[in-house]
Amino acid sequence: MSGSVKDRFLVTGCARLQGAVKVSGAKNSVLKLMAAALLAEGTTTLTNCPEILDVPLMQRVLEGLGCTVVIEGGVVRITTPAELKSDADFDAVRQFRASVCVLGPLTARCGRAVVALPGGDAIGNRPLDMHQSGLERLGATTRISHGAVVAEVETLRGARISLDFPSVGATENILTAAVLAEGRTVLDNAAREPEIADLCEMLNSMGARIDGAGTSTITIDGVEKLEPTEHEVMGDRIVAGTWAYAAAMTRGDITVGGISPRHLHLALEKLKVAGADVETYENGFRVRMNRRPTAVDYQTLPFPGFPTDLQPMAIGISSIADGMSVITENVFESRFRFVDEMQRLGAHATVDGHHVVLHGIEQLSSTDVWSSDIRAGAGLVLAALVAEGVTTVHDVHHIDRGYPNFVENLQALGATIERVAE
Numbered sequence: 169m170s171g172s173v174k175d176r177f178l179v180t181g182c183a184r185l186q187g188a189v190k191v192s193g194a195k196n197s198v199l200k201l202m203a204a205a206l207l208a209e210g211t212t213t214l215t216n217c218p219e220i221l222d223v224p225l226m227q228r229v230l231e232g233l234g235c236t237v238v239i240e241g242g243v244v245r246i247t248t249p250a251e252l253k254s255d256a257d258f259d260a261v262r263q264f265r266a267s268v269c270v271l272g273p274l275t276a277r278c279g280r281a282v283v284a285l286p287g288g289d290a291i292g293n294r295p296l297d298m299h300q301s302g303l304e305r306l307g308a309t310t311r312i313s314h315g316a317v318v319a320e321v322e323t324l325r326g327a328r329i330s331l332d333f334p335s336v337g338a339t340e341n342i343l344t345a346a347v348l349a350e351g352r353t354v355l356d357n358a359a360r361e362p363e364i365a366d367l368c369e370m371l372n373s374m375g376a377r378i379d380g381a382g383t384s385t386i387t388i389d390g391v392e393k394l395e396p397t398e399h400e401v402m403g404d405r406i407v408a409g410t411w412a413y414a415a416a417m418t419r420g421d422i423t424v425g426g427i428s429p430r431h432l433h434l435a436l437e438k439l440k441v442a443g444a445d446v447e448t449y450e451n452g453f454r455v456r457m458n459r460r461p462t463a464v465d466y467q468t469l470p471f472p473g474f475p476t477d478l479q480p481m482a483i484g485i486s487s488i489a490d491g492m493s494v495i496t497e498n499v500f501e502s503r504f505r506f507v508d509e510m511q512r513l514g515a516h517a518t519v520d521g522h523h524v525v526l527h528g529i530e531q532l533s534s535t536d537v538w539s540s541d542i543r544a545g546a547g548l549v550l551a552a553l554v555a556e557g558v559t560t561v562h563d564v565h566h567i568d569r570g571y572p573n574f575v576e577n578l579q580a581l582g583a584t585i586e587r588v589a590e
């Protein structure tokens with residue numbers, strides 16, 4: 169988790185990664201679980217938490233609301249008071265997108281929430297309309313005021329809600345409000361991401377009554393009160409997927425533990441089509457590759473589709489594949505900024521609307537590149553591993569937000585990579 173905003177990585181190309189790596193808890197789960205701890209007075213304990221920058225950022229948000237948060241390695245203990253503050257700290261919230269997940273719990277606990285419009289990755293316009301309309305269906309009024317979303321309600325009441333798109337964040341905020349609403353909420357076209365199921369499992373262990381998590385229709389019977397709990401954060405499927413693509417791109421052999429391969433089914437299937445040998449186990453998988461990958465097309469879609477967070481890795485492998493690939497981004501509009509950096513590394517890529525067409529070449533060539541978000545940053549490091557020469561990856565603070573011990577893990581797998589201060 170160490171490192172400053174100015175750090176960069178020097179990555180030596182033509183590596184072959186080999187060995188075993190274990191992923192820790194999912195970034196996209198732990199932050200929501202930390203926010204869910206707001207729902208119960210007392211101490212909630214989360215284990216298997218990743219050591220990434222977003223966890224202390226969320227600690228700051230929760231402390232600003234009146235909680236005490238202790239982080240000890242992979243364990244986070246959150247003590248929530250009877251009376252919470254309803255205004256989330258403006259500066260802390262603006263630093264990362266996931267902070268918006270305090271909106272549902274605060275509305276449920278305080279009848280009022282003020283949460284600054286979040287910052288975060290530069291991957292496109294990320295409105296909150298479905299978060300707002302979901303809370304409104306439960307009886308709240310919402311508005312945007314002075315750069316913050318404000319929700320207010322006397323009594324939350326269960327309702328039938330249909331999302332226009334299975335938004336992960338909107339599903340989470342609706343769930344964490346509905347658990348304490350009067351009566352039954354039925355949420356249609358809900359997100360089916362494994363992180364939603366993880367959140368529901370924790371909420372149910374706190375005393376919530378949620379049915380259908382992991383499917384498109386989730387039913388929530390509101391309860392009066394929730395109790396604190398202890399919960400193990402699910403493994404990070406995006407970090408695991410990053411290692412899988414690293415193995416295939418470097419013609420390596422990596423065994424990844426701490427993750428259910430069911431959470432990465434399509435991403436691993438695509439690697440098989442590209443020519444990799446993939447073995448799956450109960451709690452992990454192994455990817456081996458001994459030749460140049462074959463070109464494969466990708467379309468990002470909500471789970472169980474190909475994850476948008478692995479789109480940079482799909483572009484990376486396609487850039488060195490034998491043949492032409494078309495990668496279609498269906499979730500975030502501006503996620504192709506990464507392609508400019510890949511072109512600097514020599515990739516033959518053309519962007520056309522929400523498609524990028526890649527003609528694979530034998531080898532990329534090193535230069536200076538800049539990370540624009542967490543996944544693009546990790547994608548650039550993978551590309552640098554297969555580029556001839558030493559590539560400098562700048563703005564690696566983005567990577568630190570999502571990949572625990574990234575450099576150490578890569579070194580253990582045989583990569584030559586070092587972190588240097590700017």
Ligand code: UD1
Nearest residue numbers: 196266293294295296297298299335336337338477499500
């Ligand atoms: C979460 C993940 C992110 C992942 C994404 C999709 C976290 C912290 N981040 O982001 O890593 O890439 O899911 O799997 O968990 N949208 C609206 N209105 C809304 C809400 C969303 O138009 O009210 C749009 C977004 O702009 C985007 C799409 O819906 O185009 C999907 O967004 P969503 O599923 O909400 O993603 P996040 O929860 O922000």
